[in-house]
Amino acid sequence: MRRNLAGTLRVWSRVIKLNRCLPIALSAGFGFILQRPMPDAALGGVVAGVLLLACGCAGLNSVQEARMDRLYRRTCDRPVATGLVRRGHALALSATLVALGLGILFAGNPSRLPPLLGLAAVCLYNGLYTPLKQVSVFALVPGGLAGGLPPLIGWTAAGGGLADLRPWLLFALFFLWQIPHYCLILLRHRDDYRAVAQPSLIRLFSESLLKNITLVWVGALAVVAMTLALDRDLLQPGSRLTLAGMAVFLVLFLGQRLLRTQADDRLPLWLFNGVFFSALLVVALVQLLAAG
Numbered sequence: 371m372r373r374n375l376a377g378t379l380r381v382w383s384r385v386i387k388l389n390r391c392l393p394i395a396l397s398a399g400f401g402f403i404l405q406r407p408m409p410d411a412a413l414g415g416v417v418a419g420v421l422l423l424a425c426g427c428a429g430l431n432s433v434q435e436a437r438m439d440r441l442y443r444r445t446c447d448r449p450v451a452t453g454l455v456r457r458g459h460a461l462a463l464s465a466t467l468v469a470l471g472l473g474i475l476f477a478g479n480p481s482r483l484p485p486l487l488g489l490a491a492v493c494l495y496n497g498l499y500t501p502l503k504q505v506s507v508f509a510l511v512p513g514g515l516a517g518g519l520p521p522l523i524g525w526t527a528a529g530g531g532l533a534d535l536r537p538w539l540l541f542a543l544f545f546l547w548q549i550p551h552y553c554l555i556l557l558r559h560r561d562d563y564r565a566v567a568q569p570s571l572i573r574l575f576s577e578s579l580l581k582n583i584t585l586v587w588v589g590a591l592a593v594v595a596m597t598l599a600l601d602r603d604l605l606q607p608g609s610r611l612t613l614a615g616m617a618v619f620l621v622l623f624l625g626q627r628l629l630r631t632q633a634d635d636r637l638p639l640w641l642f643n644g645v646f647f648s649a650l651l652v653v654a655l656v657q658l659l660a661a662g
Contacts, residue, residue, distance in 0.1 A: 381449050385460050386467065387428035393647055394520050395421035401524030401540055403654045404604060407661035415478040416527045420520050423471025423488050427495050427516075429464030433457050434500045441566045444559050468492060475523065483526040491519040507569045510549060518545035539598050546591040547646055550624070553584040554639040557628075581628040588624050588642075592617035606660045609653040616649035 383389070398420035402413050432439075432450045439451035449455040472492075476485040494516035503509035521540040522532070530537055556563055556572040557580065563570045571580055595617040599610040620642065627638045 381454060382463070385429050385432050385449050385455050386425035386464065387432070388425060391421055391424035391428055394424040394517070396647075397544055397650070398520040398524035398527075400650050400654050401521030401537070402528040403524075403657050404536075404540065405525045405530040406528035407657040409658055412478060412527065415474055416484070416524050419471045419474035419478065419484075420488070420523055421471070422467045422474065423491070424520070426464045426467030426469075426471055427492055429460055429467060430496045431500050433460050433464065434496065438504065438568070441568070442559075443562050475527070479527050481526055481529075483532070484523045487519050487523045487526065491516045491523075494519075504568060507571055507574060509569075510552065514545045514548045517548045518542070520544070536598075536601065536604055539594055542594045543591065543598065546587060546594060549587040550584050550591065550642060551639075553580055553587070554642060556580065557584075558636060558639050584628060585621075585625055588620055592621045605653070606656050608656040608660075612649050612652045612656070616645055619645055 395417045399413060399417045402416050432448060435445075436448075436450045436457060439445040439448045445451065450457060450460050472485050472488050475488050476482070479485070494512045499509050499513035499516060502512065518541040521544055522537055525537040525540060526532065532538075553571065556570065557577065560572050560577065563572045571583070575583065595613045598605065599613040599617070602610070605613070623645075624638055624642060
């Protein structure tokens with residue numbers, strides 16, 4: 371019975387893409403900590419609310435893209451695509467998770483900004499990005515905007531406002547991270563995406579040009595990270611050093627790695643994500659420790 375339960379939980383965790391939603395929830399916690407570095411119940415509520423919201427959005431995405439998922443080797447074994455989980459069941463759970471996530475953000479904050487930003491993320495991700503990606507590569511724009519909202523949810527839940535440059539730098543940091551992340555996935559699975567007649571940057575540009583585009587976005591990400599690192603009022607010295615080090619490492623490593631004609635693209639993708647989120651974790655811990 372325990373094995374059956376564990377197997378069921380694993381299947382449903384794939385439907386709601388739990389492993390991808392955890393970093394999203396933590397990015398909301400990151401925004402909260404930068405504004406108010408206090409490990410209290412409000413921080414936990416924001417992380418929990420965004421996690422439920424993100425899982426609900428991911429589950430809706432699994433339903434919306436079930437037909438497309440069957441076309442790619444990378445996604446053809448997803449539970450909704452294979453019929454292991456019924457679309458109606460996935461839809462019901464996903465809608466419930468979205469409602470719970472928005473409810474937590476609404477109930478736990480005197481400001482209405484966090485739930486409104488959460489609702490905007492749902493509209494951008496499931497209302498624009500998911501259907502638009504089947505017809506245009508420009509779906510990356512609303513998808514990136516949705517991915518940049520969680521740290522703003524955390525920032526506003528901690529009492530911060532949006533009439534300030536700093537939360538928008540956080541927004542830009544996560545928006546800019548998503549483009550190289552996506553490009554590195556395309557390079558990693560180049561043959562898979564070239565074989566399917568759907569809009570994709572790997573079908574629109576040559577591999578060498580796509581690598582150069584990736585480097586441009588990584589450079590933009592590094593500029594934003596460096597700009598944040600200059601803020602002495604917001605960040606502790608250790609946090610500023612960590613962000614600066616992350617920026618330099620990503621530019622230098624990905625630059626030399628991607629320009630190799632025979633590069634194995636698994637390592638750049640793994641390190642890009644690992645270094646980015648590890649650096650943010652260090653920054654959050656430094657800020658919390660400094661606040662006592």
